[in-house]
């Protein structure tokens with residue numbers, strides 16, 4: 185961990201490198217899926233607690 189600017193909310197605190205994951209909820213005609221996005225971002229603890237991601 186290192187102090188930095190969270191690329192998700194802009195807060196300055198301890199950030200960790202993560203890969204964002206876009207989650208599509210299951211519906212009657214589509215399968216649910218989770219798609220990791222290319223590239224990485226620096227996220228704070230709050231964003232890591234609230235949004236889907238993979239830690240690097």
Ligand SMILES: [Zn+2]
Nearest residue numbers: 190193228231
């Ligand atoms: Zn954040």
